[in-house]
Amino acid sequence: MGNPTAAMIVIGDEILSGRTRDANMHHLACELTKVGIDLMEVRVVSDDQAAIVGAVRDLSDRYDSVFTSGGIGPTHDDITADCVAEAFGRSIDVRDDARDLLVAHWEARGVEVNEARLRMARIPAGARLIDNPVSIAPGFTIENVHVMAGVPAVFEAMVATVLPTLTGGTPLMSQNLRIERGEGEIAGPLAALAERYPDLSIGSYPYQRDGVYGANIVIRGTDGARVDAAMSELAGMFP
Amino acid sequence: MGNPTAAMIVIGDEILSGRTRDANMHHLACELTKVGIDLMEVRVVSDDQAAIVGAVRDLSDRYDSVFTSGGIGPTHDDITADCVAEAFGRSIDVRDDARDLLVAHWEARGVEVNEARLRMARIPAGARLIDNPVSIAPGFTIENVHVMAGVPAVFEAMVATVLPTLTGGTPLMSQNLRIERGEGEIAGPLAALAERYPDLSIGSYPYQRDGVYGANIVIRGTDGARVDAAMSELAGMFP
Structure with a gap:
């Protein structure tokens, strides 16, 4: 039918162990269908570097867009940003624009700025930030991959920001x-x-x-x- | 940790279009965790021959067990059994044992035996049937792949039949x-x-x-x- 194609990567041990029931796949599927982008494949992978890097490379090669969900928070098991940087051979570090957003938000609320929190400002070189109106810590777009949070309210807000920037097809x-x-x-x-x-x-x-x-x-x-x-x-x- | 590993393939356009929200992944994840089998990866693919055959080959190579959900009913879009046969280079046809089960069930209920219904007795050569106490049409196991229905009540019954036959690990x-x-x-x-x-x-x-x-x-x-x-x-x- 010639519509643009997409894939999704859901990242997180908690989904694969059954602890958490994923809600983001169903949300994204509905939103893509509305704008005429065909979701072709979804992969759920664990918080494992090789699994994430492999899925990002494989799916970004084969489909027009890739959406990821999960693994961009401040804790040690949040490795998505580093893995996406590696998949595209980019460097990654705390970036000024992301840090400024977060520090302003935290200072206004009397929240301590610490090393763990600043992990959320680690953004691959050359990526474009995705707004997070819910809890500020941004997602990002690099090449054709949109990296978003796993918390459903934040994921949904990021999808709403990204979708209008994409070329849709003929809605079914x-x-x-x-x-x-x-x-x-x-x-x-x-x-x-x-x-x-x-x-x-x-x-x-x-x-x-x-x-x-x-x-x-x-x-x-x-x-x-x-x-x-x-x-x-x-x-x-x-x- | 050395536990046995597993993957799942969820098959169906209706999941990827958002029409249906998958429930089987979460169920299987919980059941595998209970018996100490580590679910490593889930793929959701469309009713497409190349996608299904590719996923079955790739995942059955890499993990100890693979579970599929969906695409084994009587309609033209139910192509899972044929794809799994192709993935393993097996022939497939209506098999006597599966047909006998179904015909006995239908005759007892005055249901007409027709060609479409008999599609549900198509079983790859050498596969072992998986009981379906809900609506009789069986699933099957071939090599390390367990092919099961997408309807949640049937999927859950088939999982309950298959799991005790597998070697579990140390539950977490x-x-x-x-x-x-x-x-x-x-x-x-x-x-x-x-x-x-x-x-x-x-x-x-x-x-x-x-x-x-x-x-x-x-x-x-x-x-x-x-x-x-x-x-x-x-x-x-x-x-």
Whole structure:
């Protein structure tokens, strides 16, 4: 369909151990769909240098944009900024603009400026800062990689800042039909419909509620008239 | 730590478009942690042959076990079984044992046996079936890859069947301390503690509630006495 493509890297042992349930993937997926950027792949990796560097290199090569979530706080397990710098062969240090933002914020609140807190001002050379209206410590963009916080409120604010700067594609039109029959009954006619409309994506999502089997059929495409036509055919098949 | 390792592949356009919020990753992460298997990486990929085959080959090479979720229903977009067969160079067809299970189930309920439904009996040569007590259509294990349904109730039942057949490691002991101070204040002493206990994993998970900043510090390790000792030190630092 020619839309811009994206990938996401969720960073954090706490997700992989089950301690925390990730919320950022679902948020980003919804936001990208709205602006016509196709999320192609998500990887969840641990707080491990080789894993993060490898994922950043691999995905930034293959997709138009990459979004990372997590690992940019002040503690010893926050290694994302250093790993992204390494992936692109950039140097990294506490940068004046980021430090000034943070120090002004802390001094206004009587918060001590210490070495650990200043880790949050470590920014790779040549990166562009991403505003953090929630807790000030910035994210950053380097090449096609947007490095953002894991705390959902901060992640969401950063996504809202970054998305308008990207070139979107044609947003998908989507229509939904709930059919109260088992997927096995729907599948044959649905496959034939999908063959007649190769330009559309036709998905079937089964459910079971109160002992009744059914499926939500979702037809997606960039051409609204084609989506309408396929949906009319589908509704005719399962009145 | 020498525990067995695992990866997960979540398959489905509906997750990447944001239409559905995945629940299976969090469930599997919790279950693996309980039995001492380390979940190292999760990939979410679309209903795309090259993406699925590539992820299965890559992850089954690198980790002891791989779990997949999604794409084994009766509709045209359910291509996981065929992709896993291809990844291992196996043939795939409707297999007698799987068909017999399904046909018996359907006949008892007056459900028509049709070609689409029989797709769910397509099993790669040499695979071992995984019981599905919820809706009968089986998953399967081939080499070190466990192929399971995306519907959470079915996925969870299949995980419960598979896990006892795997060799677990030493389950992690974990202790948690909530500290009502900003992470920036905790970070320095915490890094020093992590250096004194290199055999433990010490994570800091910040939160903000009613305007109060704090962090949950989680100390994990296989030796309960060491976890106790580190937790006592931590509690002493932040009384």
